[in-house]
Amino acid sequence: MSTNPLISAWRAGRKTYGVWCTMPGSVPAELIARQGADYVCVDYQHGLVDHSTAIPMMQAIDAGGSVPIARVSWNEPDRIMRVADAGARGVVVPMVNTAAEALRAARALRFPPHGDRSYGPVRAREVLGTADLDILADQACLIMIETADAIRNVREIAATPACTASTWGRATSRCRWACCPATRHRTPSSSA
Numbered sequence: 001m002s003t004n005p006l007i008s009a010w011r012a013g014r015k016t017y018g019v020w021c022t023m024p025g026s027v028p029a030e031l032i033a034r035q036g037a038d039y040v041c042v043d044y045q046h047g048l049v050d051h052s053t054a055i056p057m058m059q060a061i062d063a064g065g066s067v068p069i070a071r072v073s074w075n076e077p078d079r080i081m082r083v084a085d086a087g088a089r090g091v092v093v094p095m096v097n098t099a100a101e102a103l104r105a106a107r108a109l110r111f112p113p114h115g116d117r118s119y120g121p122v123r124a125r126e127v128l129g130t131a132d133l134d135i136l137a138d139q140a141c142l143i144m145i146e147t148a149d150a151i152r153n154v155r156e157i158a159a160t161p162a163c164t165a166s167t168w169g170r171a172t173s174r175c176r177w178a179c180c181p182a183t184r185h186r187t188p189s190s191s192a
Helices: 005-011 028-034 053-064 076-083 099-110 122-128 148-152 155-160 170-176
Strands: 018-021 039-043 067-072 090-095 140-145 163-169
Touching: 005 067, 018 028, 018 140, 028 039, 028 053, 028 067, 039 053, 053 076, 053 122, 067 140, 076 090, 076 122, 090 099, 099 140, 099 155, 140 155, 148 155, 155 163
Parallel strands: 018 039, 039 067, 067 090, 090 140, 140 163
Antiparallel strands: none
16 A cells, blocks of 8 residues: 555556646745646756755645655666655656666665665655655656657566656657757748
């Protein structure tokens, strides 16, 4: 049984709805959370958010009644552990191409013997009101599928233990396949 409202909803087959917050600030994050979103994702990767602004945003999301999750900038254990310790109930990990990379992300969220996470959940421990390692590690590991390699390996990635779900990184995928407006080349036309 999960203590994470998102994981519980997904296991019960319920849809969840969320909003991504790319601008720093606790007031906008709280206002978004109060609109009824199941989760609000604090975007470290392409947003203007850094760790010092993310913590008040997660506090505001909690206060607004939504579940705070965060997209880290890269699949690095220290980045994943840091947002988990700050109270994110889910971590979105970009640019995962293989099952081994997915496992690396999942292990960064779990304490030994199930993972490699070091103990230091300062905010998470207070928010959840417990020091129980299973509850503290009950965070969704959300893998972004964004490349041709990831598509080829999607079944293996999805079967990775402790990876909760995967999501399609459509913007990066479009750019990689040359259909992004920034990568399109216009051919001048002439009329006779």
